Amino acid sequence: MEKFLASIDRRYIYIVLLLVVLFPLIRPIGLPISISSWTESFYAVIDQLQAGDIVVMSIDYSPSGGPDVGPQAVAIFDHLMAKNVKVIGVSFLAEGPPQLQQIINPYMEGRGKTYGVDFVNLGYAAGLETAIAAFNADMKRAFPVDFFNTPTNTIPLMQSVTDANDVKVVMNFATGIPGPAEWVRQLAGFSPDILIGVVTVMGPQTEPYYQSGQIKGLLSGLRSAAEYEVRAGMPGSAAAGMDAQSLGHVVIILAMALGNLAYFLGRKGGAK
Amino acid sequence: MRRSLPLTITSFVGFWIVFDYFVKIDFVRTWTVNFTNWVIIVAAFALGLGAVNLLRIHGKRVTERRPGWMESSVLLVALVYMTVTGIFLGTSSEAFLFAFTNLQQPLSAAMFSLLVFFIASASFRAFRARSIEAAVLLISGVILMLGRAPIGEVIWTKFPDIADWIMQVPNLAGNRGIMIGAAIGIVSVAMRVLLGIDRGYMGQE
Amino acid sequence: MLETGRIFAMISLLVCWVAVYYFIDRARKGDVPTLRRIPGLDALDEAIGRSTEMGKPVFYSPGRGNLTTSSAAATIAALDILGHVALSTAKYKCDIVVGISDPAVYPLAEEIVRTSYRTANVGDMFKPEMVRFLSPDQFAFASSCLGIMSREKVGAAVMMGFWQAESLLLAEGSAQVGAISIAGCDRLFQIPFFVAACDYTIIGEELLAGGAYLSGDPIQSGSLAGQDLVKLFAVVLLVVGVVARTAGSDYFVKLLAK
Numbered sequence: 001m002e003k004f005l006a007s008i009d010r011r012y013i014y015i016v017l018l019l020v021v022l023f024p025l026i027r028p029i030g031l032p033i034s035i036s037s038w039t040e041s042f043y044a045v046i047d048q049l050q051a052g053d054i055v056v057m058s059i060d061y062s063p064s065g066g067p068d069v070g071p072q073a074v075a076i077f078d079h080l081m082a083k084n085v086k087v088i089g090v091s092f093l094a095e096g097p098p099q100l101q102q103i104i105n106p107y108m109e110g111r112g113k114t115y116g117v118d119f120v121n122l123g124y125a126a127g128l129e130t131a132i133a134a135f136n137a138d139m140k141r142a143f144p145v146d147f148f149n150t151p152t153n154t155i156p157l158m159q160s161v162t163d164a165n166d167v168k169v170v171m172n173f174a175t176g177i178p179g180p181a182e183w184v185r186q187l188a189g190f191s192p193d194i195l196i197g198v199v200t201v202m203g204p205q206t207e208p209y210y211q212s213g214q215i216k217g218l219l220s221g222l223r224s225a226a227e228y229e230v231r232a233g234m235p236g237s238a239a240a241g242m243d244a245q246s247l248g249h250v251v252i253i254l255a256m257a258l259g260n261l262a263y264f265l266g267r268k269g270g271a272k
Numbered sequence: 273m274r275r276s277l278p279l280t281i282t283s284f285v286g287f288w289i290v291f292d293y294f295v296k297i298d299f300v301r302t303w304t305v306n307f308t309n310w311v312i313i314v315a316a317f318a319l320g321l322g323a324v325n326l327l328r329i330h331g332k333r334v335t336e337r338r339p340g341w342m343e344s345s346v347l348l349v350a351l352v353y354m355t356v357t358g359i360f361l362g363t364s365s366e367a368f369l370f371a372f373t374n375l376q377q378p379l380s381a382a383m384f385s386l387l388v389f390f391i392a393s394a395s396f397r398a399f400r401a402r403s404i405e406a407a408v409l410l411i412s413g414v415i416l417m418l419g420r421a422p423i424g425e426v427i428w429t430k431f432p433d434i435a436d437w438i439m440q441v442p443n444l445a446g447n448r449g450i451m452i453g454a455a456i457g458i459v460s461v462a463m464r465v466l467l468g469i470d471r472g473y474m475g476q477e
Numbered sequence: 478m479l480e481t482g483r484i485f486a487m488i489s490l491l492v493c494w495v496a497v498y499y500f501i502d503r504a505r506k507g508d509v510p511t512l513r514r515i516p517g518l519d520a521l522d523e524a525i526g527r528s529t530e531m532g533k534p535v536f537y538s539p540g541r542g543n544l545t546t547s548s549a550a551a552t553i554a555a556l557d558i559l560g561h562v563a564l565s566t567a568k569y570k571c572d573i574v575v576g577i578s579d580p581a582v583y584p585l586a587e588e589i590v591r592t593s594y595r596t597a598n599v600g601d602m603f604k605p606e607m608v609r610f611l612s613p614d615q616f617a618f619a620s621s622c623l624g625i626m627s628r629e630k631v632g633a634a635v636m637m638g639f640w641q642a643e644s645l646l647l648a649e650g651s652a653q654v655g656a657i658s659i660a661g662c663d664r665l666f667q668i669p670f671f672v673a674a675c676d677y678t679i680i681g682e683e684l685l686a687g688g689a690y691l692s693g694d695p696i697q698s699g700s701l702a703g704q705d706l707v708k709l710f711a712v713v714l715l716v717v718g719v720v721a722r723t724a725g726s727d728y729f730v731k732l733l734a735k
């Protein structure tokens with residue numbers, strides 16, 4: 001038995017995992033999704049915003065982390081648009097602006113919103129943390145033109161902002177650097193609330209900022225995006241992916257159990 | 273001179289930028305921005321060096337028809353395409369966005385999703401309850417996985433609460449310890465580098 | 478003149494620097510602290526020796542950090558360790574392949590490996606292909622590293638520095654080719670992957686102490702003793718803060734926010 005278990009080719013585990021993850025994507029099970037305190041706090045900050053308030057969304061996630069973090073940004077942008085909150089989109093990662101554009105594209109051609117008035121994509125500023133510092137101190141100087149090379153000082157939405165104190169909330173969606181630590185450091189002394197959305201594995205490391213109150217809400221991975229969609233009453237792609245994630249977790253737990261069974265049987269055999 | 277000049281520049285600029293973080297003086301801030309811009313320019317030249325290295329290794333493989341030359345030629349074509357469209361047409365151009373959306377994004381996401389398979393094989397191969405500590409780690413890992421996925425709630429409604437407790441108490445305690453230790457280490461490394469005590473990154477003397 | 482919200486951080490930084498400088502000064506005068514063993518760093522020579530015996534190259538990567546963000550310290554520490562590893566591979570006349578992600582790190586790494594081979598009097602063994610710039614993109618870099626491990630059948634994989642989600646891919650990839658793997662990272666959320674999948678893991682500040690540990694430089698070792706004193710300062714702050722907060726005082730919270 002132990003020999004059989006120890007000799008299982010890892011590719012069989014891969015196939016089982018692939019099938020188990022694919023199944024609920026084709027035929028959803030509809031497992032219930034509860035809302036965590038992280039997501040609830042995030043939602044509360046967004047829900048308090050009034051029509052006409054301005055917020056910053058910094059899209060600092062890589063294309064690879066997009067499937068895990070992107071749905072958070074999509075859900076929140078949709079929620080902000082529904083509340084008529086204005087959004088300044090920026091990025092301090094070179095791959096950020098095209099991904100931000102994908103989020104705002106549905107609103108570029110209709111839905112009652114206007115580019116430059118309700119939202120803007122300022123593009124990318126090089127320099128990582130120092131660029132974030134420059135943006136907080138003077139937004140138009142840090143981004144002289146937007147993603148489409150329009151001078152920032154001619155964009156209506158940008159007329160009422162100078163520095164970070166002119167916005168209500170700053171949100172950072174990240175998969176690494178720049179991420180929560182950089183934003184918390186560079187917004188020290190400024191007034192906006194900080195909200196963070198990160199890739200799943202970054203959640204535990206970001207938790208201390210949440211508990212200390214330095215950030216007001218935290219989303220971690222696809223699960224948090226699903227929770228936010230459910231909380232905001234706008235179920236989307238993230239909620240649909242939860243069943244697959246659940247079954248994936250079960251397969252990994254079974255793999256661990258099998259691995260340990262093989263280990264203990266092998267040890268027992270060795271002790272004889 | 274070959275070492276002392278770069279070390280002097282490193283020290284001066286490093287201390288300047290640290291000073292700028294704590295004070296509100298326009299002159300200091302302006303020069304910090306200038307120094308940062310220079311870093312970006314130097315990094316751009318370094319990117320050029322990297323591109324030359326890529327061209328040399330993969331160009332040689334293609335011209336000598338060594339194993340993997342097909343993959344190398346794909347890499348070279350992609351390198352030239354993204355460079356040309358990004359520089360001459362801009363990153364908001366259709367040509368650039370086409371490659372970004374249809375190639376880079378799905379390929380990156382595919383590599384990222386490969387992680388789940390590697391986690392599965394690692395969990396089968398390496399996550400063993402070899403000792404009491406390892407067993408505790410394993411059990412908390414299982415509880416967290418169940419607590420963070422909707423299926424956990426279906427099995428037992430308490431799983432999310434226990435998972436939250438694990439995250440917010442023992443995990444956070446260890447987390448803070450490592451964070452504080454690493455942060456102090458970073459400050460110490462920064463000081464050694466700025467004072468020219470740590471020169472290992474410049475090569476053996 | 479001082480930025481509000483950053484005054485306490487400035488005082489803490491000064492305390493940190495004074496403490497570290499004090500112990501560096503003591504080390505200069507001959508009072509060198511004893512360092513505890515770090516098994517992961519001790520295992521480097523074993524891994525290189527094993528690779529040499531098997532006639533396989535050693536794979537080394539200083540991670541995906543750069544020199545201008547908070548990942549700089551880990552990257553510099555990884556470059557310090559690269560100097561030691563490259564010197565050992567040069568002495569053993571073993572091949573090394575260094576995978577680089579950040580373009581600014583590439584010339585530094587090349588210079589380190591080149592001078593290491595020169596120091597070991599085998600300068601002619603150095604080949605520019607030993608240090609390879611792979612890609613700044615996270616998973617393009619990861620797939621390149623996996624490709625190198627599998628094609629060149631490395632005998633040891635050493636991964637130090639700043640890592641993100643690619644950590645498990647590389648750790649598991651090295652296990653699949655049967656390489657002995659040693660990893661070091663100061664990012665908490667990648668340490669579990671390395672601990673689970675690698676033979677040896679260097680955790681948090683152990684990585685940052687790597688250069689001092691391996692070089693045996695008494696002055697650098699002194700700085701580590703200074704770090705311990707600063708840790709004590711952090712512990713005192715924590716305890717006083719917890720007691721004050723529990724007693725209902727928010728004096729320390731306000732002090733930290735100054």
